[in-house]
Amino acid sequence: MSTEQAIQTYREGARITDVDALVIEGFSVYYETDAGTVKACDDVTFTLKQGERFALVGESGSGKTTLAMGLMRLTRPPGHIASGSVTLNGRDVTKLSDSEMRKTRLSELALVPQGAMNSLNPVMRIGRQIIDGILDHLDEDAGVPTKDELQETVRDLLIRVGLRPGVARLHPHELSGGMKQRVAMAIGISLQPNLIIADEPTSALDVVVQRQIMQTLGRLQEGLDASIMLVGHDMGLVAQFADTIGVMYAGKLVEVGPVEEVFSEPKHPYTTLLIRSLPSLQEKREFLGIPGLPPQLIHLPQGCAFADRCPSRFEKCDESIPQMINLGGRRKTACHLYEGEGQS
Amino acid sequence: MTEQTQAVENSSPSIGVSIFRIISGVLGHFVVKRFLFFLFVVWLASTVIFIIPRLSGQDPVKEKLLLEAQRGGAMQTGLDAMAKSYQKRFGLDQPMWVQYTNFVTDLAKLNLGVSIAFFPRTVNDIVFESLMWTLGLMGTVTILAFILGTLAGAILGWPRKPGWLQYVFMPLLTLSAIPQYLLGMILIFAFAFKLGWLPLFGGYAPATMPNLSFSFIVEVLRHAILPAFAIIFSSIGFWAIGMRGMMINTQGEDYMIQADAKGLKGSRIFMRYAVRNALLPQVTGLALVMGTIITGQVLVERVFSYPGVGDILFQAIRLSDFFVIRGIVIVIVLGIAGATFLLDVLYPLLDPRIRVRNS
Incomplete structure (x- = not known):
C-alpha cells in the first residue's frame, strides 16, 4: 500500500463530532519486576472524539496493547496503572470501583480481541x-x-x-x-458501547477476509455512532480505515494527527522512517528498514528513546525527554526538532 | 409386466443398498466402534490371562493337593489319581484348544468357574459379594474425594480467592504425601484402638448377619468411616494439585481475558469459563482411577480387614486359588476397559472439540 493510494481510500464524510468520547491524560502502565520498573506505557495523552476512528500503531513491544488493556483496567500483575486519568463519557474509569468497572466493560467500553x-x-x-x-x-x-x-x-x-x-x-x-x-x-x-477497542482484529487472517472484517467493523461503528480505537501495526490497513493515527515508540506516544496529513507529511523522524519503510507499488527500490533496535523499556535513556536510531539527532536529544508539542490542526509530536513551532 | 419387473429390479438393489448402509452406519457409529474395541480388549486380555498360567507349567490342582497332603502329613499314595479326578472336574485334562474354547464360552456367559480354595462356591459368587463391598465404599469415597479435591484445587488456582484459604488448604494437601495404608493404621490406632470410638476392622460386626435393617446399615456405615477417611484424605491432594495446575493454566488463555473484557461476573467466569475448561483433564483422571479402584485399595482393605475384592485377592493369592485370582483379574480388566469405554462415550459431551461427526 503506497502513501498515495492510502490517502485516496481515506473515508469520505466521516462523522466525527466535537464531543469528547475518551480523554486520556498522562496515562502510564508500569510493570514492577525484580530488575526494575518497566515503563511499558508512559505518560500517554490524547483525546478521541465521538465517532472518530483512532489507530494506534507502533512496532511489537511499543506499548499499544498495554495501553489498550490498561484503559479497560485489565492489566494483570505485576503490571499496574501508575498514573493518569481515563475519562470515558465524563467519568474517570481509573477511579471506578471494581464492580462499577465490570459493568462499564462491554456496555460502554468493548474489546474486540x-x-x-x-x-x-x-x-x-x-x-x-x-x-x-x-x-x-x-x-x-x-x-x-x-x-x-x-x-x-x-x-x-x-x-x-x-x-x-x-x-x-x-x-x-x-x-x-x-x-x-x-x-x-x-x-x-x-x-x-460508545467505544470499541479493536486490538489487531485482523491479525492471522488473510487479506481478503481482513478487508471484509474491517468493512464490517466500520459499518457497525457508524451504526452505533461509536468511536473506535484500532490497535495494530499494519500501516496499510490503518491508512484505509482510520481518521486519526497515533504512533507509539518505546511506551510513549510520539506523534498524533489526521491520517492523511501524517502519511503525506510525517513530523517525527520515527514516523518518517516508518512510512518510508512501507513497500510501494509505484517504484521498485531497496527494502528500507529502520536501523537499530528499540531500547529496552527497563533501561530507557535519559533523553529521547529514539535518539540512537534517529538520523536527525542533535545534542538536546540526549539531554531531555521531548514533550508533546502542539503543531496546530490536530497535529502533535514529541520531538525536539519542532520545539520552536509549538502552538498553545 | 415389464414395468413391474423393472420396478422390482429397481427396488431390490436399493433395499440391499439401504440395509448395507444401515449396517455400515451402525458399525460406523463411534459408540458401536468403541464398544467393539472394548470387547476386543477384554478378549485379548482374557486370552493372555488364559495363556500365562499354562506357560508356567504349574498344576494348580496338584499343588493344592500336595500342600494339603504336606499339612496333613498323609501318605502321598493315590495323590495322582485324586489330582486326575479333580483335573477332570475342572476340565484341565482336555486338550488346550478345548479348554480355551470352554474358557471363552464361559466368559461370554460371565461364568468365571469354581473356586478351588472355597470349593464348591463359584468364583462369580465370591467376586460379586466382595465387589459390592468394594464398589460401595471405594466407589463412593473416590467420587467424594474427586469432588472435594477438585473444588479445593479450583479455589486454590483462582487468583481472586481470599488469601487465608491458602493457609487452610495447603496443609491439608500435604496429607496426600502419606500412603493410604499408613494413614489407615494411624486412624485405627487413634480412633479405634486408643479412643475406641469406631470399630477396629471388618465391614460389619462379626456376630451379625448381613441384612437390610436400620441397625445393620448404621453398623456398616460405622465400619466404613475410618477406611473412607484414610482414602479421602490421602487422595484429596492428588485431585486438588492437578486441578490447581489446570486452573492456573486456564488463567493464561485468551478466552479468560475476553471473559473479563466482557464484564462478566466473577462467579460466572469462575464456573463457566475457568472450572469448566480446567475440569476436562480431571474427568479423564477420574475415569482411569475408577477403572482401578477394584485393586487400587488392596492394602487399605487389608489394613482394615474390609471384605472387599482386595481382601479376597490377597487370600486367593495366599491359598493359590487360581480360579478366583483369574476371576478377579478379569473383573479388573472389565473395570478398566469399561471405564475407558464410558469415558470415550461420555467425553464428547463434555468437550465438543472431540465430538466425532457421523457423516
Missing part, C-alpha cells in the same frame, strides 16, 4: 457466549429477558456482523478464523 482465535470459550456455544455478556449487565430493576427475547437478540447481532443465525448453536472450533472474528465483533457490539 486480537486474532479471536482463542478468545472464545471452546466448550460453550456461540449463542451462549453472547448471552452471558448481556445477562451480567442487566439492570437490577428491569426484569430478566425471556429465552426467546435473548435468542432474538443473538439472531439480530449475528446478522448484523454478517453471520447466519444458525451459528449461535455452533461451538468455536466449528468456525473459521474470519467467522470467529465476526462473533467477537457481535459480542463487542451487543450492548451498544
